[in-house]
Amino acid sequence: MLKSLFSGVSGLQSHQVAMDVESNNIANVNTVGFKYSRANFSDLLAQTKAIATAPQGQLGGKNPVQVGLGSTVSSMTRIFSQGSIQNSDKNTDVAIQGDGFFIISPDGGNTYKYTRAGDFKFDAGGNFVDNNGFIAQGWLRDPVTGKVDSTAPIENINIAPGLTTPAQPTQEVVLKANLNSGAIVESFSPAYQVPTGAPTDPALPAIDGNGNPIESGNVGVMFNESGEAFSLQDGQGVWASFISSTSTSTNSAQGSDTALAADEAETIVFNLDPGSSPATATASYTILAANTAAQNASVTAAAINALTATTGITATIDSSNKIVLTNTNGNSSASHNIDIASVTGANNPFDASEDDTTAYKYSYNSASPTVVAGSNKEFTTIADLRQALENQANSEAGATGIKVIVNDQGKIELSNTDSGSIDLNFKVTGISGSGITENTRFTRNMEALNTVLAAGTTGKAFSQAFNAATHSSSIDIFDSLGSKHTLRMEFRKTALDTTTGSTWSIVITVPEPATIDTIAPTYEKKGSIRFNNDGSLATYNPPNVSFSGNNGSAPDQQVNLSFGTANKFDGMTSFDSRSATSGISQDGYTGGDLVGIRIDQSGTLVGSFSNGRSFGLAQIGMAKFTNNEGLSTEGGNVYVQTANSGDPIIGTAATAGRGFIQSAALEASNVDLSRALTQLIIIQRGFQANGKTITTSDQLLQTLIGLKQ
Structure with a gap:
């Protein structure tokens, strides 16, 4: 009971x-x-x-x-x-979504306690503490590497009040951009200036907009004023003459009325375009003693006109029975020169000095283009073309005051300051025939020069502008004092290879007194960038620049240029699309004061500074136990390890089964x-x-x- x-x-x-x-x-x-x-x-x-x-x-x-x-x-x-997550208005509140505990210590890390209550705050000493005054444990930013190493032992999280960050000099500039490889571009700049005398005179090289020597540019990859590519092929070009394309024979034709002694066999040999086969054309005829001068002039003209389809030259007779030769500058035959190689016959009214029209032919990569007077010309760069035109102009006109330059607008500029009586009659037509099609865009650019300039005048003739595809990007970099300097990178298309791809020049500049090179001008450095035929990056140079601010900052600051990976599309590319910069960044910054802290899902305390930079200052550690129920409570939302809880497995949030951290929130009961x-x-x-x-x-x-x- x-x-x-x-x-x-x-x-x-x-x-x-x-x-x-x-x-x-x-x-x-x-x-x-x-x-x-x-x-x-x-x-x-x-x-x-x-x-x-x-x-x-x-x-x-x-x-x-x-x-x-x-x-x-x-x-x-x-x-x-899991308790429900409640948002709060305090950015140092944190909640755990998932398994795990915050680690806190009452004695500077000698012993650890654990909690799910994330109501943390900073005390007067910058310690990250809970409501008991226990300091949260985690990892601090290494001032040398600038990283938070979560593999190191945990320690008190402390962020000193009034924290500042020193200036970080720029070590790398990363650029991602596309340089237009198409036949039509929107971003272009005039060809560089080329003064008279360049490039044969070392004192007068091709110069850029700053007056600095630079390669003048391959005409084959240039563009007209509408941004349309010339796309010149080998052999394409123009015929150009600087004096009248009409030449009258030195003497009148002879006949019975001029006491011609006997019949005479006459020949005149014309030099043809070097690309023609045969290289010469011969007009053979016989003038008769019994004929009048007019009759023999007619025979001569008929023999010459029989070759017009080959030579492009027509013959007419003036009132005094002189033969008038006219260079048609047409495109129906292979040769267009009035270039008399030789004449025979005592009564032939011609001499072998006629040379009224010259061919200017493009060669993609000529090691030594022909630019001397008296022969057909070969050019690669606009400096070659300028020199060839000037040499031939003065040679044909018998003058020294005819000047040809490329001005600051990228236009070929023609002037006649000769003190003599030589009038300049400039005429351009396109080359075609013998498998060569006329490049109409290039011809149109040059045809603007067609004009008559009287000797000693101030008049000038201009071609249309020659332009190069360009693109530029700039970014502010920082020296060791935190001072900003603008680094500008200008890209200019210089070459094209149908097999390998395209090449662009690079001009990197900084404002004076800063320098990036030891060779004058020291405020700029030149290089090149080449692309594969699929638009991917092939190679570039220079890989870095040595920057000196010359303002008291550390000299020879090495700044790496990261334009992408070879044979990949992760940086600079060259597709048939608009030239544009899609991304540019650098890793330097000026000094700044701490203005705020936020906490991300990994538990990293990210500091925001007055210089606009943000980086991790510390990271909250988390512990996971094999048996959470084995933990012993001590009150104050605190647990301690016991023999049956297992040892804490310490690591970062959201790894190895630990939950992630939500900031500005608390976990409710x-x-x-x-x-x-x-x-x-x-x-x-x-x-x-x-x-x-x-x-x-x-x-x-x-x-x-x-x-x-």
Whole structure:
């Protein structure tokens, strides 16, 4: 009978403990990071009245006869389910979404405690602390490498008040851009200036807009004023003459009326375009002593005109029976020169000095282009073309004052300052024939020069502009003092190879007094960049520049130029699309003061500085345990390690099963009030029922005592 009393008492005690546990849960319904617990009941050792027996023969087995002795609370289970995440207005609040604990220390890292409550703040000393004043543990930024090393031992997170960052000199400039490889471009600049005398006179080289020597540029990859490519092929070009393309014979034709002694066989040999086959054309004819001068002039003209389809030269007769030769400059035959190689016959009215029109033919990569007077010309660069035109102009006109330059607008400029009586009659037509098609864009650019310039005048003739495809990008770089300097990179298309791809020149400049080179001018450095025929980067030079601010900052600052990876499309490219810079950056900055801190999902405390830079100052460490339920609570939302929790596995958030961190948020208690209140009813009913067993047992004892009475 007394057993039932003891059972009821143990039941009351167990339910009282459960009541305490559930009351604690409800009390912490608004405690940040709180994890609720439950009481686990178990029965007490039972009293065995009879043991179990096995079946024997025809007699079946019997179960044991046992009487329970009540209940007890055998354990408490803490439930580490995820609490809801609540946003806050405090950027140093952090919540863990997933498994893991923040690591805090009350003694500078000698001992560790653990918490899910992320209500952190900075104290007066810059320590990152919780509400207990315990300092959060993690990793700090290495001032040498500028990185946060999460493989190092954890330490107190401390960010000194009034933190400043020193200036970081630029070490790398990264450029990603496309340079238009198409036949039509929108970004172009005039060809560089080429003065008279260049390039044969070393004192007068081709010069850029700053007056600095530079390669004058391949005409084959240049563009007209509409941005359309000339795309010159070998052999294409123009015919050009500087004096009238009409030449009258030195003497009148002879005949019976001029006392011609006898019949004479006459020949005149014309030099043809060097690309023609045969290289010469011969007009053979006989003048008769019996003929009049007019008749013999007609015979001469007829013989010459029979070759017009080959030579492009026509002959007519003037009123004094002189032969007038005209260079048609047409495009129907292979040769267009009035270039008389030789004449025979005592009464031939011509001499071998006629040379009215000269071919100027493009050669993509001529090592030594022909630019001397008296022969067809070969040019690669616009400087070659300028020199050839000037040499031939003065040679044909017998002058010295005819000047040809390339001006600052990229136009070929023709002037006649000769003090004599030589009038300049310039005429251009395109070359075609013998498998060569006329390059109409180049011809049109040159045809603008067609004009008559009287000797000694101030008049000038101009071609249309010759332009190069260009693109430029600039960025501010920083020296060791944090001073800014503008680094400008100008790209100019200089060559094209149908097999390998295109080549662009690079001119890198900085404003004076800064320097980037040891060769004058020291404020600029030249190089080139080449692309494959699929538009990918092939190679570039220079890979870096040695920068000196010359303002008290550290000299010879090495700045790497990162234009991409060879044979890839991760940097500079050259496609048939508009030239444009899609990305440019550098890693330098001036000094700055800390103006704010935010925390990212990895737990990194990112500092924002007044210089516009942001970088990680520290990273919050996180611990994971094999058995979270084995942790012991110490109050104040703090847990400590026990023998049954396992050792902490320390690392960064969102790695190795650790949850990620959400900033400006807190994890709410995981207590479910509906569950807790329901549990209260269950506990209350259990407690009442156990009370009934005691009162009932008491009544039975009263009855038993009443038997004696």
